[in-house]
Amino acid sequence: MALTQARTIPGVLELLPLDQIAFQRMLDTIRRNYERFGFLPIETPVIEHTDVLLTKTGGETERQVYFVQSTGALEKGQEGVPELALRFDLTVPLARYVAEHEHDLSFPFRRYQMQRVYRGERAQRGRFREFYQCDIDVIGKDALSVRYDAELPAVIYSVFRELAIGPFSIQLNNRKLMRGYFESLGVADAAQQTLVLREVDKLDKRGPDYVASTLRGEGFGLAEDVVAKILALVQVRSTSVDDAFAKLDALGTGSDLMEQGRDELKQVMALIRDFGVPETHFSLNLSIMRGLDYYTGTVYETTLTEHPEIGSICSGGRYENLAGQYTKSHLPGVGISIGLTRLYWQLREAGLLNTAQSTVDVLVTQMDAAHLPDYLAVAGELRAAGIATEVVLDNGKLGKQFKYADRAGIRFVLVLGEDELAKGMVTVKDLHRGDQFEVARAELVKSLRVELAQARIEQ
Amino acid sequence: MALTQARTIPGVLELLPLDQIAFQRMLDTIRRNYERFGFLPIETPVIEHTDVLLTKTGGETERQVYFVQSTGALEKGQEGVPELALRFDLTVPLARYVAEHEHDLSFPFRRYQMQRVYRGERAQRGRFREFYQCDIDVIGKDALSVRYDAELPAVIYSVFRELAIGPFSIQLNNRKLMRGYFESLGVADAAQQTLVLREVDKLDKRGPDYVASTLRGEGFGLAEDVVAKILALVQVRSTSVDDAFAKLDALGTGSDLMEQGRDELKQVMALIRDFGVPETHFSLNLSIMRGLDYYTGTVYETTLTEHPEIGSICSGGRYENLAGQYTKSHLPGVGISIGLTRLYWQLREAGLLNTAQSTVDVLVTQMDAAHLPDYLAVAGELRAAGIATEVVLDNGKLGKQFKYADRAGIRFVLVLGEDELAKGMVTVKDLHRGDQFEVARAELVKSLRVELAQARIEQ
Structure with a gap:
C-alpha cells in the first residue's frame, strides 16, 4: 500500500x-x-x-x-x-x-x-x-x-x-476621552474621528512627521495646532495613579463626552489600585487605539516590559x-x-x-516480571497519594528503562530488586540531581512527597 | 435592524x-x-x-x-x-x-x-x-x-x-480467542468469521432463535452443533478471576490462535487483579464484539450495572x-x-x-460604594487563599444581591456593613443551610476554609 x-x-x-x-x-x-x-x-x-x-x-x-x-x-x-x-x-x-x-x-x-x-x-x-x-x-x-x-x-x-x-504593564485608554477631546478640537463627526484615530495608530510604524503631514493634508485638512494637540495627546503616559490624574487634568476642560471619559478613567484607575494591583503594573497610555469599531469606553492592552x-x-x-x-x-x-x-x-x-518537567513524577522499573505484583502494589500506593506513576510493563534492560525515563523527562526512578524487596526497601534514583537514596517501603510516599514539593520549588 | x-x-x-x-x-x-x-x-x-x-x-x-x-x-x-x-x-x-x-x-x-x-x-x-x-x-x-x-x-x-x-463493570473478551474457536469449528476464513461475529452481535436485539436460524440458513450454512457451540460460547460470563480461568479452560483445546487468545485473557485478567481492581468490577464476557475491523486481541466494554x-x-x-x-x-x-x-x-x-455548586465560593455584597476598598481588600485576601470570590460592583439593594447569589448557586455571602467594619467583623451567610455567623476579619480565611471543606464533603 x-x-x-x-x-x-x-x-x-x-x-x-x-x-x-x-x-x-x-x-x-x-x-x-x-x-x-x-x-x-x-x-x-x-x-x-x-x-x-x-x-x-x-x-x-x-x-x-x-x-x-x-x-x-x-x-x-x-x-x-x-x-x-x-x-x-x-x-x-x-x-x-x-x-x-x-x-x-x-x-x-x-x-x-x-x-x-x-x-x-x-x-x-x-x-x-x-x-x-x-x-x-x-x-x-x-x-x-x-x-x-x-x-x-x-x-x-x-x-x-x-x-x-x-515584568508586564497593563495600559489603559478611554474611547470617550479621545472622541471628546477631538470634539473639543472641532473634529466632531464620529466617522471622521475614527479615520483620525486610525492615522494616529500608525504613529509607531510611520513616525510623527508622516502622521502629522497626513492629518494636515488633503482629506483631513486639520490645522497645524489641532494636529500638534492630537500628537501631544497620544503621547501621554502615566507613571502612577496620581500622575495619571494630573495628566488627565492637564488636558483642560472639554466636551461632555470628554469629561465623561476623563471621569471614567480616573474612577477605573483609582479602583484598580484598590483591587491591589501595584502602580508599577498599570498606566495611562493615550495611544491605545484597539477595536475602533467595537469598543466605546475603556480599552486595554498589556505588554511585556x-x-x-x-x-x-x-x-x-x-x-x-x-x-x-x-x-x-x-x-x-x-x-x-x-x-x-x-x-x-x-x-x-x-x-x-x-x-516542562513531565506530568509523570515516578517511573517504577521492572527488574523481574515475576515481581510485577510488587511493582504494581507500590505504584498503586503512590497513585493513591496523588503521585503520577508509570510502571514499566514490557521486559527490557534496566539501562534502557533509565534512558526512557531520562528522555521522557521523568525525574524519579524506583528500583525494587531482590535485595530491596527482601529488606522492604526501595531505591529512588533522582535523574535530575544524579544521585540516589534508599527508603523503607512504608516511608516511600512521605519521602517522595517531600522530594516532589522540593522539585516544584526548584523549577 | x-x-x-x-x-x-x-x-x-x-x-x-x-x-x-x-x-x-x-x-x-x-x-x-x-x-x-x-x-x-x-x-x-x-x-x-x-x-x-x-x-x-x-x-x-x-x-x-x-x-x-x-x-x-x-x-x-x-x-x-x-x-x-x-x-x-x-x-x-x-x-x-x-x-x-x-x-x-x-x-x-x-x-x-x-x-x-x-x-x-x-x-x-x-x-x-x-x-x-x-x-x-x-x-x-x-x-x-x-x-x-x-x-x-x-x-x-x-x-x-x-x-x-x-456501580460499573469492565467486561473483557479477546478477538484471538473468538477467531481461534471459530477455526476449531471449521469456520476458518477471516471474512467469514467477521460475518459470523456480526450476526452474533445481534443476539441482544434479535434473540438467539433469529441468530441461530440465520447462521444455519443460506449464506452461512453452519451445522446445528456448530451454531449451538457458538451461541454457548458468547454466553460465557465470569464472576471472578478463578471462575474466568475455569470457564476458559472448559472451552477445550483449540487452534494455536485460540490458545494464544486464552493465554492472553488469563494473563490480562490475573494482572488486572494485581493492579488492585476488585474482582467485582471486571469480568469475562465473550459476547463483546466491538471494532471487528480494527481490534485484534483484547477488547473492552464498560457498563453501569x-x-x-x-x-x-x-x-x-x-x-x-x-x-x-x-x-x-x-x-x-x-x-x-x-x-x-x-x-x-x-x-x-x-x-x-x-x-453542581458554583465554582464561585463567596459573594462579597456591597452595602455602600464608599466602602468598596474594604470589600476589595477582603476579596483579595480570600483569593490569595485560593477561595473563588466575586464582589458586587454595581449598586443595588442587598435583597437583590442575595437573590443573585442564590440563583447563581453561590453558597457563602459576606456582609460588611458599618457595624461589622467598625468592629472588625464580617457576617457570613450560608445560603445552603440558611443560617449565618459573625467572624473576625483576621479569622475569615480560616473559617471559610473549614466551611468549604465541610461543604465539599457534604456534596
Missing part, C-alpha cells in the same frame, strides 16, 4: 508532549485565576450557523471564515454560502449564547471561555489558523457599572503574575451592547482576551519558556 | 454555566486519573488534510465527515472533495501524530487526549455532531507487552470510581498496527475511549447528575 504522508495542515501549533504540558499549565493557571475572581465557565460549539456568525462582521473577517459542509450537503451541491461555519472568535458566540440563554442566566453575567477559534489566514510564520483564546467578559442587563472596567485589569495582573513570564516586540499579550475593552444583532435587550459589557497560542509561540521563540 | 435568531446548530450539547461546571469536573477527574497513571497529554488540530484523514476509513464514516473550505477555496470553486476536513475521532489523528513525530517520541508512547470530534450525523435525540472523546492509548515500537492490556482496565476503574456515577440501557460507557481494545497507512514502522497498541458528551447527557437524562 502506498503511504500517505503524515502531516498537519499549515498554520497550526501541534506540540510534543512535554511542550503540551507546559502549554496546559498555562491554560490551567489562566483558568484558576479566572475562577478565583468568580468567573463562570462556558463552552460553545465550534460550528455555528453561518447567518448567526456573520451578522455583524465586516469584509475582512468574512474572507477568513472557514465554512463547513457535511458529505450530504456537498453532494447536494448547494448554491451560495454554506450554512455552517467555524467560529473565528469567542465574542460572537458569547453574544449568541447570552441572547439564546438570556432568561436562564444571572446578570451581571461573568463568564470565562477558553477554546480554539479558526481563521482562514494566509499561511505565514506566527500567523495561526487555529488558536486558543482565553476570554473573560462581564455582561450587564441594561446597565453595567464602570467599576467592572477596573476588575478586569486586576484579573490580568493576577494571571500574568502567576504565569511568571517577566522587556519584550515590546511581542506586542499586546492581552487586550480588550468596554462595549455598549453585546448582542444587538440577536436581541432587543440592551447588554453592555467589558471583556479581555488572551491569545494563548500566539503568546506561547512567541515566548518560545524568544527563549522565555523552560521545557 | 432585523434580528437574527440566536440558535445553536442541532446535535450539539451547549450547557448553562452550572452544568458546564459539572461537565468540567468530570473532564478534570478523567484527566487527573489519566495523569496519575503516567499518560502524557497531546492535542491535535481539529482540521486535518482530507487525504490524511480518510486513508483508512470505510464508506460509513466517510459519509459523516464534515469538510472545511476557507472563503478563498470556496470562491475558486474547486472540483471534487475539499482538501480539509474535521476529525471524526481521535484515533486517526493519533496515528498521524505518532507517524509524524515518531523520532521525537519515547516508546512505549502513553498519551491521553481529550478533545471534541465531529460527525455529520442525522439530527436525532442522543446523537451528537460534536462530542468529547477522552482517550488513552499505549503505543509500542515493534512490540508491546500484553500486560498493557491489563493496565487500561485499572485506569478505567480508577476513573469511574472517582466519577462516582454508580444499574443502567444497562445506557450501553457501554468506555470501550476499546488492542490493535495490531496503529499507523500502517502513514509509516512502515510497526506500531502495535492498546487504547480506550470515553465518549464524555454522550455519557454526560445520558446520566443527566437518567437523573443521575446533581447540579
